[in-house]
Amino acid sequence: MESQIIHRKFIILYVLAALSIWGAAASSSSEDFLECLGFELQKLDKLYSSDIFYSSNNASFTSILQSSAFNLRLGSSSSGLQKPVAIITPLHESQIQASVYCFKNHNIQLRVRSGGHDFEGLSYVSYDNSSNSFPFAVVDMRNLRSISIDTETNTAWVQTGATLGLLYATIAQNSKTLGFPAGTCPSVGVGGHFSGGGYGMMSRAHGLASDNIIDVVLVDADARILDRESMGEDHFWATRGGGGASFGIIVAFKIKLVNVPEIVTVFNVSRTLEQNATQLIHKWQYIADKVDENLSLRLFMTSPKVSDDDINDGGGKKNKKRTVVAHFTSLFLGGVDHLLTIMKETFPELGVTNEDCTEMSWIEAMIFFAQLPLNNTTSQLIDDLSSGTGGSGLSKTYFKGKSDYVRVPIPEDGLTGIWEYFKNEDGWLGEVQFSPYGGRINDLSETQTPFPHRAGNIYMIEYGIHWDEARISESQKHINWIRRLHNYMAPYVSNSPRAQYINYRDLDVGKNNLHGYTSYNQASSWGFKYFKMNFDRLVRVKTKVDPTNFFRNEQSIPPLPSLQINTFRDHHNNMKEFVQYANV
Structure with missing residues (x-):
């Protein structure tokens, strides 16, 4: 018994040293919390490791926080965003249990991070900077990767x-x-x-x-x-x-x-505006979701910063105006001969030839699309992860992204309007991706999973802009650029709601309150864009499994407090449907 008491005291003292004090906002409960955590860890004696806790004043804290935070906009000192008071990197699920138990019982928010590519960083920062903001910690899953x-x-x-x-x-x-x-x-x-x-x-x-x-x-x-x-x-x-x-x-x-077949085929064919890119993109919209489901014709548009003499109109003449480049980047689950037959039948205008195509294995194709060297394929992916470079040649930059869904092809003059945004001073930092839908994506109905963007969508748009300066004025300039482009696209994309992809998270569409409850109507501002009518079912599930809203962030699904029942009922005209919702 004495040895157990000594062991428990050692753990508590260690956690105190590792986490220090949680800060003024949590000082009143910090000792209780640490006692709780120490006791729970004592029960996990054989699983306990001394290097899974990093307080905000730990020498390794900043490197751990930034290691997989790929959007520098969120971590810069000028962002003004609240950082976690501690990071926990569990080695076993039972350590997650202990953390959840103690965090919940001492009113400390908990966020979870797996890869750190969240566009708005909700897994590791908080947008709540009020004087009564709650402290929060991050459970980083980096060690649980088997x-x-x-x-x-x-x-x-x-x-x-x-x-x-x-x-x-x-x-x-x-x-x-x-x-x-x-x-x-x-x-x-x-x-x-x-x-x-x-x-x-x-x-x-x-x-x-x-x-x-x-x-x-x-x-x-x-x-x-x-x-x-x-x-x-x-x-x-x-x-x-x-x-x-x-x-x-x-x-x-x-x-x-x-x-997957042992041999797949890839190609990356680029065309400028002077090489009829506008007409090619316009045609692409009519076939991208309808071609053989084994073919993915993805499309990237950029306007790289070039010198006056670097642009060729395709006929040998120099063009001194900025242009837009369309990159048709594709994967076919089969050999090159079959691919070329499909392309000649469905998209001959692109002019894909045998020389444009490369046959390779599926894993080599994943390396190809990640823009990594094709040698040492499997070890390259693992080594790239371990190096912390970010993968796919991805350097850490300041970034803002948005998304849309397209159900009716955009006319040529609508596409031409997009190019004007690329040609201004910020445009060379931007990129727009068109990702084709159709095929097996349409096999499930909108309600079979929470992801509702199924039949009827031709493609998804991802808008992105990257820059490399931390100044607030510089960031705002680029964010304004992508917002203007997104506003311009409104007539050409889905509406009622204007749908967006939850994995391209965007706080511009709305966010929750971090103090007090968030009403159903308030959360609907963003919830229906991501989930359409599935948002209702997600709210019901949340109310059942997490009624106190322990797992929360600026765009987490809110539970339905009793005082919101009337609002929720009014949203549904069918009383029978409401009763089913209320009986979660």
């Missing part, structure tokens, strides 16, 4: 601290004919990407990442470890596209791997 592949059942268990690059490399090390349909940036974390949908170059052939999730393990707001069976189908449904960190801390996903 992957177990079962080639007999074509399934895998993936912990949410793993990155897409690590997942792809691990699959390739186990099979030449298995893959997984998710994004192209290898340093993106599995946790946030999968829980928001997860679009990628194979989505037209195999659906989204979230469509291929068959089980999940998470720690809920009561610090319980749940799987699909124990949490129930409503809770499980919410994790497959309802956005990260609203319904618990997801520890691992069980995913269904997909069959």
